[in-house]
Amino acid sequence: MSTPHFDSYFSYLTQVVKFPGFLAALVTIFVVNRIWVFLHGLRSVHHLPGYRPPFHPMGLPAVLFPTTWWNTSLDVHWARRSSLYTDNETISIVPTLIGEPTIWTSNLNVARQVASGGNRTAFFKPTWSARAFLLWGLNLFAAEGEVWRKHRRVMGPAFSNELYRLVWRQTLKTYHEMIATEKWEEKGTVDIPVIQNLTFKLALQVLGTCAFGFPLSWDEPPRTASGSLSIQEVMHSVADTHMLRIIAPKWVLRLPFQKIQQSNVAYESMASFMNEQVAGRKVEIQDNNSKDAFTLLVKANEQEESKYKLSDDELVGIFYCPQRPPIIYHISWRQIGNIFVMLFAGHETTANALAATLGFLAINQDAQDEVVEQINEVVGHDRDPEFEDYQNLNKVLAAFFEALRFFPSGHILIREASEDTILEIPNPRGQEGTTSMAISKGQVVIVDMVGIQYNPRYFENPTSYRPSRWHGMNNDSEDFTAFSVGPRACIGRKFATTEVTCFLTMLLRDWKVTPKLNEGESQEEWKTRVLDAKIVLTLGVRDVPLTFVKRK
Numbered sequence: 001m002s003t004p005h006f007d008s009y010f011s012y013l014t015q016v017v018k019f020p021g022f023l024a025a026l027v028t029i030f031v032v033n034r035i036w037v038f039l040h041g042l043r044s045v046h047h048l049p050g051y052r053p054p055f056h057p058m059g060l061p062a063v064l065f066p067t068t069w070w071n072t073s074l075d076v077h078w079a080r081r082s083s084l085y086t087d088n089e090t091i092s093i094v095p096t097l098i099g100e101p102t103i104w105t106s107n108l109n110v111a112r113q114v115a116s117g118g119n120r121t122a123f124f125k126p127t128w129s130a131r132a133f134l135l136w137g138l139n140l141f142a143a144e145g146e147v148w149r150k151h152r153r154v155m156g157p158a159f160s161n162e163l164y165r166l167v168w169r170q171t172l173k174t175y176h177e178m179i180a181t182e183k184w185e186e187k188g189t190v191d192i193p194v195i196q197n198l199t200f201k202l203a204l205q206v207l208g209t210c211a212f213g214f215p216l217s218w219d220e221p222p223r224t225a226s227g228s229l230s231i232q233e234v235m236h237s238v239a240d241t242h243m244l245r246i247i248a249p250k251w252v253l254r255l256p257f258q259k260i261q262q263s264n265v266a267y268e269s270m271a272s273f274m275n276e277q278v279a280g281r282k283v284e285i286q287d288n289n290s291k292d293a294f295t296l297l298v299k300a301n302e303q304e305e306s307k308y309k310l311s312d313d314e315l316v317g318i319f320y321c322p323q324r325p326p327i328i329y330h331i332s333w334r335q336i337g338n339i340f341v342m343l344f345a346g347h348e349t350t351a352n353a354l355a356a357t358l359g360f361l362a363i364n365q366d367a368q369d370e371v372v373e374q375i376n377e378v379v380g381h382d383r384d385p386e387f388e389d390y391q392n393l394n395k396v397l398a399a400f401f402e403a404l405r406f407f408p409s410g411h412i413l414i415r416e417a418s419e420d421t422i423l424e425i426p427n428p429r430g431q432e433g434t435t436s437m438a439i440s441k442g443q444v445v446i447v448d449m450v451g452i453q454y455n456p457r458y459f460e461n462p463t464s465y466r467p468s469r470w471h472g473m474n475n476d477s478e479d480f481t482a483f484s485v486g487p488r489a490c491i492g493r494k495f496a497t498t499e500v501t502c503f504l505t506m507l508l509r510d511w512k513v514t515p516k517l518n519e520g521e522s523q524e525e526w527k528t529r530v531l532d533a534k535i536v537l538t539l540g541v542r543d544v545p546l547t548f549v550k551r552k
């Protein structure tokens, strides 16, 4: 029921609102405000040329639509990879309606200044950009400053030859199990409609065994205590739905959809499975016989001097939920955030890059022949490859590096200025020297990995698949930049390259890979249909259909 006071107020309001001048004034205020904010945005990026779309490329309105003439969406750097940096390697995107201005760069020199980390940089990884990696607790990927240094010091020793040998052994085992279980030998010719189904399973198996220390096998994955899901299914579901769990409000997770319910069961199963594992692991650490990263990590932390040792507060999970302030759970699992980050940072990235490599080799038979020739020379046919062969199989790795250059999984590196600072921006190609640019505290700079990998300053004819670019390069050289550069570069690089080299060596020695064409489709059409990007959390390739034929 309305009061007289409310009625008179309401009628006054109705009259005012009816008055067209009032609406005009509102619109004018909005437009003037937007123009002021837009001009301020342009000034803050020193009028660097670039795009002036309505929304920020990572903002909700923009990601609802693909990149088109009027919108720059999350895939703008892929969709416009041939035009974004034609005139300038460093550009700005300043939204006219919603969002903050950002600077985007495809120049390595600028990338080193902002993304490489370490003591001397004035840039840091903002928490919002690493949110997807915080679900299972603070970790190396998301940490910053002194806490990051401690995590890296503790994680570093776990990434040793001891671990890589385990990765090699596990990859061999997984390959043999895959061939036997899927009955490849009996078939002779094997059609795989989506090669990612195999590469994702391989990546999970290797990470499961070598990072978590779970005893996984291709045919009989162990079950959780309840027996409802295999550990592989749990890991897959956890990895598959973690974006949903970060973005969705809590009530969504109670909806009776199969995928959501399965995700809930998977998270609970993972929690109880990890608890069981931690109890067992404590005994193993004392016995000193396990080589997986989980055990090596706990051991490394135990051995650290107290200055660098991670405290319990730094180890426990900060369960990040954007709808509520962060809640600190004092859980008993130690190192859990760092173990989980390996799953998320290492699973999709490796599996997609491996799928892309097989796709490129399928339509570049000369490149495939060159790789197989080296495998035959180094390993021959009478034995399995050994970890010691890794350095000599550089053409195998070159085929992978070149595919990863086309589809750099870690496609954008987001950084924010922690103080007012100066960026030295190299002048356009063909001109010597650099131009200094003042950057204000809070300015976001995005290193565009796609832009770098397609930059003609670094790669002659960048859209041509040429593994020979990498022949003769040391496997660990920073000349290959898709794992990032400097102290904050990917800690899992050798983990991934060891796994991939071993798997491709076994697979390509015995099986010729060709594209699985649709009826009447040419190789060129297959290439256009398949070798295109798909961006979720990382950048991957679309589903790759392949045929494998047993070599004589």
Ligand code: HEM
Residues within 6 Å of the ligand: 115, 125, 140, 141, 142, 152, 211, 341, 342, 343, 345, 346, 347, 349, 350, 353, 404, 408, 409, 410, 411, 412, 413, 414, 482, 483, 484, 487, 488, 489, 490, 491, 492, 493, 495, 496
């Ligand atoms: C093809 C495979 C991979 C690619 C292309 C890749 C790429 C990258 C890139 C570009 C970064 C830097 C991100 C940034 O600074 O924002 C990074 C960091 C990281 N990667 Fe990888 N990665 C791969 C595989 C792996 C694997 C297998 C693991 C673990 C076993 C892993 C663990 C990590 C971690 C923990 C970081 C954070 C390092 C730090 O901040 O100190 N990655 N990766």
